[in-house]
Amino acid sequence: MNFSKKVTSNQEDIHSDLEKLVTRYAACDYRRPVAEHTQRAFESAMEFANRFPKPLILDSGCGTGDSSLSLARKFPEHPVLGLDKSEIRLLKKNEVPGNVLLLRAELLDFWRLLVQNKIPVHFHALYYPNPWPKQSHLGRRFHAHPVFPALLRVSRRLELRTNWEIYAREFAAAAETAARLFSLPSDVSLSRYMPEAPETAFEKKYLESGHFLWRVIFLSLK
Numbered sequence: 001m002n003f004s005k006k007v008t009s010n011q012e013d014i015h016s017d018l019e020k021l022v023t024r025y026a027a028c029d030y031r032r033p034v035a036e037h038t039q040r041a042f043e044s045a046m047e048f049a050n051r052f053p054k055p056l057i058l059d060s061g062c063g064t065g066d067s068s069l070s071l072a073r074k075f076p077e078h079p080v081l082g083l084d085k086s087e088i089r090l091l092k093k094n095e096v097p098g099n100v101l102l103l104r105a106e107l108l109d110f111w112r113l114l115v116q117n118k119i120p121v122h123f124h125a126l127y128y129p130n131p132w133p134k135q136s137h138l139g140r141r142f143h144a145h146p147v148f149p150a151l152l153r154v155s156r157r158l159e160l161r162t163n164w165e166i167y168a169r170e171f172a173a174a175a176e177t178a179a180r181l182f183s184l185p186s187d188v189s190l191s192r193y194m195p196e197a198p199e200t201a202f203e204k205k206y207l208e209s210g211h212f213l214w215r216v217i218f219l220s221l222k
């Protein structure tokens with residue numbers, strides 16, 4: 001069995017700079033140039049999505065793609081797109097069903113392409129993103145990064161899962177702050193999560209190692 005150590009951090013609560021960063025980034029556009037490989041991935045993804053009458057399901061940071069397969073079973077009529085920056089992880093999946101496409105892409109760019117091109121995404125899964133648990137790494141967490149306004153606009157239904165309670169609490173607080181600043185009616189809920197069976201490689205490892213899991217659901221009500 002592949003055991004995983006619980007997340008340890010020198011941070012014991014929501015970071016005191018979180019609100020300041022979320023507020024700063026809500027007021028500006030994130031303009032980092034889109035990487036060429038991600039632009040190409042976006043074009044392939046659009047070709048794939050256009051073959052289906054239903055909108056995309058997005059699995060961001062899909063790793064080896066286990067959750068993409070599980071999403072494909074839950075949403076059999078939708079195209080499911082799994083994205084990860086690690087080709088090595090993506091290559092572990094040899095065969096996928098016809099409604100799944102796994103692509104190497106940079107999320108920081110791909111999310112903005114989806115929003116700029118107004119691509120409808122029915123459901124956005126963000127399962128176990130890197131927690132960056134050191135206090136000094138706050139700015140690397142997606143919710144304290146300039147990409148966060150775009151991330152929240154990708155889909156009206158977003159589910160984040162994590163094995164670090166502080167990450168979940170920060171993500172929920174950041175989503176509430178950003179939604180308020182954008183006057184976006186929304187519902188944000190945070191809860192302990194106990195799946196009947198693990199859906200992702202990391203979820204399996206965390207459950208076998210006795211970690212608590214957390215989930216944040218963000219629903220845009222507009």
Ligand SMILES: C[S@@+](CC[C@H](N)C(=O)[O-])C[C@H]1O[C@@H](n2cnc3c(N)ncnc32)[C@H](O)[C@@H]1O
Binds near residue numbers: 063108200203
């Ligand atoms: C902890 S793993 C979780 C993988 C998968 N969701 C699971 O639960 O098994 C985080 C994944 O996010 C990917 N990732 C992190 N930052 C990314 C980024 N900016 N763009 C694309 N992928 C990213 C990593 O390569 C890694 O596979």
